[in-house]
Amino acid sequence: MLSTVMPIGRGAGIAACLLSLSLLGGCEEKGAQGQGDAAQGASADAEEAPLYRQWHTVTLNFAGPETSEQAEDNPFLNYRLDVRFTRDEEEYRVRGYYAADGQAAATGAEQGNVWQVKFNPPAPGRWHYHAELVRGDQIAITPDAQGKPVPLEKPRGQFEAKASDGDGQGFHSLGRLSVKDSYFYFPETKQYWLKGGANGPENFLAYAGFDGTYRIATEKREGEASVDTHLHQYEAHRQDWREGDPTLRGGKGKALFGAINYLADKGMNALYFLTLNIDGDGRDVWPYADPDVFTRFDVSKLAQWEQLFEYMQGRGILLHMVTQETENERLLDDGDVGPMRKLYYLELIARFSHHPALVWNLGEENGYAEWAPPAQDDAQRRAMVEFFERHDPYQHPVLLHTHAEINTRQPVLELLLGVPGLDGLSLQADKREHAADVVTKWKRRSREAGHEWLVTMDEIGMWHTGADIDENDPGHISLRGDVLWGTLLSGAAGVEWYFGAKVPHNDLNSEDWRQRDQLWSLTKHALDFFQAHLPWWEMQPCHDQVSQEGAYCLGKEGEVYALYFPHDTRAFAVDLGGIDANLDVFWYNPEKGGELLTGTAPAVQAEGKITLGQPPSRPGADWVVLLRETN
Known part of the structure; x- marks a missing residue:
């Protein structure tokens, strides 16, 4: 900056x-x-x-x-x-x-x-x-x-x-979040950073304790998560509020701030939320005094949002601020950066851009969808990017959320390759087993265009299930393999978990993040491993060097490699080509985290295809292997 x-x-x-x-x-x-x-x-x-x-x-x-x-x-x-x-x-x-x-x-x-x-x-x-x-x-x-x-x-x-x-506390000791080498970076403290957190509920700000907050009654559409008539209460997290924590006017908000405590205590550092869902899913979040008048803002509501955001920053939670969704991307000025959109963006910038860790997301599922109204076009997307680049005094990262499938995602993204000011993608992918390939593709395509994108894996499909609750998906085996480790080892800058539309505690009505307690722990184990053991910003995906289906590799040639091997791997092997290096072999449990362990082969000589021995325990389970140049 x-x-x-x-x-x-x-x-x-x-x-x-x-x-x-x-x-x-x-x-x-x-x-x-x-x-x-x-x-x-x-x-x-x-x-x-x-x-x-x-x-x-x-x-x-x-x-x-x-x-x-x-x-x-x-x-x-x-x-x-x-x-x-x-x-x-x-x-x-x-x-x-x-x-x-x-x-x-x-x-x-x-x-x-x-x-x-x-x-x-x-x-x-x-x-x-x-x-x-x-x-x-x-x-x-x-x-x-x-x-x-x-x-x-x-x-x-x-x-x-x-x-x-x-x-x-939190981000107030790190400086302002930026982007470097297609990853999140704090330039003042020279730290690279990975995110991990919640993609839902997307209408997180539809909280009953905020002034002027209510739900616009309409019929639920096909493909939309069910939402009851009540605003969010988050009562399950009242127990997580602590004496001395803030409250809202009249002593309200303990459950809301408690929810943030829970997420932070689980080691999560990001939360995705909409600031405008008029005509979209939920229809219960907007900054205006009246949802039909786009030139008058609700001062007390926005001041209460600010109380929440300030607390989130102090607890180390990134503000992933999603400014619109596919159903309303033409609500303001028919999609142009005209008077109403300018005023909306400028109010958001004026009231919230001072926060050190904030991402501007230009729109959820931006682009054409057969079930949504007409979409914005390429010129309108570029105009949004340019507006934030010009008017945000702190130059926060600017991302665009994508559709899930190639036929709706690719036509939008191909036209945006190389656009200055667009820092990257908030990626949605429909198939778990393809998530790593999608990350790799758009990192490569953007690099070839001269402006490599930061890519975060923020919404995994299928749309109806997403990341289900722990009770329905014990261990979240496919999520932790193909999505969590698979995308991080493909160059993703972080992961957020979408809750699905047809599961309990879905992406609109979820009140209790504890329903996915194990998922947060699994995510924290991955973040801990990367932060402690890898210079991931210097590494490149090397999946073709592991032949096992469902295995992934990220490496810095001859120096350090991280590999994920799925359940039922029989032979833990990797082809390191013609390098000549002695590498120590460490094992990491992606289910439980903890310290690095030693298996049956403490070290290997890197010459072509090598076997890594067997893990120290958990036969048949998935493992992460760290290969590090011997000192």
Whole structure:
């Protein structure tokens, strides 16, 4: 990312560390104690400047014009708040937003005179900010228009950012997630990263405790998961909430935050969710005050989403933010990046882009489907990519979710190969046994086009089953072989588990992630192995070097290899060609995880096809083998 990023933005003025953020460790004690002084304007005196931590959220409130969500002079469309943050030669321009009374998450307010911006300082030191609020007809979506200046109280100020030393929680100690070498990467801390987590429920934000949240009644369509009349409660996870964890207004939300605790405690680090499913599956998630009016946003609902997102980041959960789905990809501006889509994206960027680990997903199952309305075209997809590339001040990864089958997936993806700004694919595949091949194909095709994609295996078929509950699929044998290990050893940057449409706890009505407790453990074992033992970003798939059906290989020639062998493997063998190396042989249990083990052949001489001996236990079970150059 460039050190100077200048998309349009809003916000500036009065430094304030919100209570919810201080509970999460976002502010140093000095900053929290100085909140009253900050609310009157940041002092120019270095001794009085509020103190925050690098990569943590800084929230600035500004007193501006009194207005409301439903004001005739629309505060979302006819005002634009830009805040310029500078440190030495570094500059960010960040969009702010209308925040009602500045505490809408707690008060439910729809009116007030507070305009707000959020910023995560990427570097330690003294940061200065300057906010400008302008007014004009549709000026929010016309970034080059000058507009009429609107006064703000104390639009200039400064604060100090303390260098992170790894003392934060979750992603606040790692920096901002990016993409490098077609994998996730934290450039500030120089760490590659793999994701593993939940792809459902996709309407995760349809939670009963959020303001303005309800379900639009329609008949269920063929091929859609069943959904009852009730919004999500997540009561099964109330037990996972702990004293001191946040709640929503009125003490609500314990089960919601408990659900995040459960997922994080299981070692999962990603969650896929829709921010707009009007006309789609569920029809219960949108950012608007009214689902029929696309220019008015629900300030308190979005502030409550922010409470949740901040907590997820603190617990190390990636925000996989899916901005539309196949049924509604032409809902806004008939699919164009026109006024309504621009406003929608800009509000998401203004309110949530400060989070360090966030992925913009341009659309679930994007493209033609015979059971869906007309799809967006290639020009419209490219316009979405370009919009995020231009307007996201932090340049978060941008992905596109695919259809499951080659005849609907390939026509879309072939036209997008080499497009700058599209970082990769959120992949759906219908057949488990083909998942690794699909990952390998699009990694190769994109590399040949000059811009190799990051590919994550996010939705495995078949559509009706996906990843079933533990009770119905003990051990998840095919999922852990062909999908989990198969795709990771094919160059995938992570896996998320889709719950299926026709199973208990499906992708719309699931309330209890414990129903797949074993699946999360299996996923964690794979992530642990990769993180501890492999430079996976330097390795390439080498499946043709293992002849066993259902076996997979990832290797760095002559140095390190990871191989998965399925159940009932009789001869554990690999053909390493003409290399000359001594390799130590270690065995890893993909079902139970744990330490590396030694089998009957502790080391081998790599010359052509070699046998690796037998595993130390579990005859007939699947195994992962690590071959590592002998020191």
